[in-house]
Amino acid sequence: MNDLNIRRRRLLLGASAGAAGLLLPQAGRAAESAYPERPITFICPWPAGGTADQSMRAICQVAGQVLKQSIAVDNRAGAAGMIGAKAIATARPDGYTIGQIPISVTRFSQLGSLQADPRKDFTYIARTSGQTFGIAVLPDSKFRTLKDMVAYARANPGKVTYAHAGVGGATHVGMEEFALAAGIQLNAIAYKGGSAALNDTLGGQVDMLADSSSWAPHVEAGKLRLLATWGEQRTPRFKDTPTLKELGFNVVVDAPNGVGAPAGLPTDVEKKLRDAFRVAVNSDEFRNVAAKIDAPVMYLDGPEYKRYVASVYDRETHLIQRLKLRELLEKG
Structure with a gap:
């Protein structure tokens, strides 16, 4: 092969290599932009038809429209939401299994009901909305106000009963925190x-x-009378009912939930999900459903939500000790 042919061959090889180099980043970008290529599964850790299920179906519908892919809700209820939370934490981190993460993961992980660490085993996508908690009694109850109940409970320790949705859950912990602040049992x-x-409660089996x-x-x-709500401010729907804080008890419980995925989610997939759920949380469709179920919208983007979870985890550590929750769980 003469020198001219050698030079020509080198030029051709160089051009081919350069073209390949240009194509590779484009192929990488194409791979990144392909997600989602198939339907996404959204794990809801609560029963179908409940308020949490309603709000998550609304938010998933909008997020699916943004992502141009359907998001199917899979209800995995049980263990105060921890069955679903565990399923999210242990799923493949590819963006095709996401779900609602109750803030109570910060408490139940420390109590042993969730074998996952919420500080490192989830990718946080968005905090969505909180809940409106309250204390209600029958219309003919001797407790006309919360002040009446506190006075009676102080004079009769352990006699006032209240129903809640499970040991260690937000309603149980919130009431015990309130009782501690009020100096009652x-x-x-x-x-x-x-x-x-x-x-x-409606059947008169418990006091509150x-x-x-x-x-x-x-x-x-x-059919019921509301004595107090637990938020930072009064709820618009029941604006005549005072908060615990207004009544002199420094207790606020709003238990905001959010959307997350397993840890290790690819950066580009995480960004697409965060962008989609940012739109969904701020949509009229979601906000209308949230208003109907008294769920105040409390949006945070993924990184802020992760920092919020870490701060709640630290606060729960002290609360578990103060309320002796491990001992209460052992008693059932």
Whole structure:
């Protein structure tokens, strides 16, 4: 081969290599932009038809439109939301299994009910909305106000009963934190879910109900009376009912939930999900459903949400010790 042919061959090889080099980044970008190529599974850790299920279906519908792919809700209820949370933490981190993460993962992971560390075993996508908790009694209850109940409970330690949705859950912990602040001792009656607790309250089996807004339609129908709500501010739907904080008890419980995925999610997939759920949380569709179930919108983007979870984890560590929650769980 003469020198001219050798030079020509080198030029051709160089051009080919350069073209390949240009194509490789484009191929990489094409691979990145392909997600999602198939339907996404969204694990809801609560029963179908409940308030959490309703809000998550609304948010998934909008997020799916943004992602141009369907998001199918898979209800994995049980263990105060921890069955679903565990399923999310142990799923393949490819963006095709995501779900709702209850903030109670910060407590149950420390109590042993969740074999996952919320500080490192999840990718946080968005904090969505909180809950409106309250204390309700029957219309003919001797407790006309929360002040009446506190006075009676101080004079009769352990005699006032309240129904809640499960040991260690937000309603149980919130009531015990309130009792500690009020200097009273209450008799907590645990149920397997809020609906059973509500039914026994309506049936007069217990003195009070501590729950999220399952009581709302019954309060509006005059079948229950709301003594207090637990948020930072009064809820618009029940603006005449004071908060615990207004009544002198420095207790705020709003238990915001969020959307997350397993740890190790690819950066580009995480960004697409964060962008989609940012749009979904701020959509009219989601906000309308949230308003109907008294769920205040409390949006945070993924990184902020992760920092929030870490701060709640630290706060729960102290709360577990102060309320002796491990001992309460052992007693059932």
